[in-house]
Amino acid sequence: MDTPAPDAARRPRPPLRPDPLNRAQRLGRRTEDERLLDRPKRADAAFTHTDTWRVLRIMGEFVDGFDTLAGTGPAVAVFGSARVGRDDPMYARAVELGACLVRRGFAVITGGGPGLMEAANRGASEAGGLSIGCAIELPHEQGTNPYVEVALDFRYFFVRKTMFVKYAEGFVIFPGGFGTLDELFEALTLIQTGKVRGFPVVLVGRDYWQGLLDWIEGTMLPEGKVSAADLALLTVTDSPDEACAIIADCYATRCADGSEV
Numbered sequence: 001m002d003t004p005a006p007d008a009a010r011r012p013r014p015p016l017r018p019d020p021l022n023r024a025q026r027l028g029r030r031t032e033d034e035r036l037l038d039r040p041k042r043a044d045a046a047f048t049h050t051d052t053w054r055v056l057r058i059m060g061e062f063v064d065g066f067d068t069l070a071g072t073g074p075a076v077a078v079f080g081s082a083r084v085g086r087d088d089p090m091y092a093r094a095v096e097l098g099a100c101l102v103r104r105g106f107a108v109i110t111g112g113g114p115g116l117m118e119a120a121n122r123g124a125s126e127a128g129g130l131s132i133g134c135a136i137e138l139p140h141e142q143g144t145n146p147y148v149e150v151a152l153d154f155r156y157f158f159v160r161k162t163m164f165v166k167y168a169e170g171f172v173i174f175p176g177g178f179g180t181l182d183e184l185f186e187a188l189t190l191i192q193t194g195k196v197r198g199f200p201v202v203l204v205g206r207d208y209w210q211g212l213l214d215w216i217e218g219t220m221l222p223e224g225k226v227s228a229a230d231l232a233l234l235t236v237t238d239s240p241d242e243a244c245a246i247i248a249d250c251y252a253t254r255c256a257d258g259s260e261v
Helices: 023-027 032-037 047-069 089-103 116-126 157-166 178-192 206-220 228-233 240-257
Strands: 075-079 107-110 131-136 150-154 171-173 201-204 234-237
Touching: 047 150, 047 157, 075 089, 075 116, 075 178, 089 107, 089 116, 089 201, 089 240, 107 116, 116 131, 131 157, 150 157, 157 178, 171 178, 178 201, 178 228, 201 206, 201 240, 206 234, 228 234, 234 240
Parallel strands: 075 107, 075 171, 107 131, 131 150, 171 201, 201 234
Antiparallel strands: none
């Protein structure tokens, strides 16, 4: 799946978008997720009309996402903390991974933000590949990083998460916080329940993830909360090249088995 060398005349990457993604903050309103999940007072019946029409907005986000990403081709979603600086060693590893994935023929999809998301988009962009950012409206300001070529802005987490799973051949998870863990366990649940198949999940950063892995094996497994087979759903490595190879090998196997559509 190796791709040709990047075109030296590749157009310059777009500049950092000056406007924050958070329209709600600029307008002094709550985010759409907050409003959707709001529990209305029993006496207030007006919410029924609001929620009904909000369904059309949700549908529009799905249509926009599907329409934009339908022709992407094989891609890999990369997750990690937005709070990592460019001088962090893990930033360099994420850049390396993004470039490696492009060389193996994959596009790179991230949450479009700073930190390790920026790093993966940067590696993909500088290697001449397709760099995608699926950003989310948040209570605090966040702009799309300058290495995103195709940008999508979402109001709803569940719509955004659907795009990550639908258009990715696997997940690579760098150290991160609650948002990163959310994506990790979302993927594991879908794999465990058979909703997606042949979908590798690779953790990068053994020191960071080992405590979690020890807890799963030492606490969840003995108590019967997971099975031994579930432990095989995760792979941990310190090497971006190994992470890339795992994804590429799994994708090649899916194609050979005829399970890739």
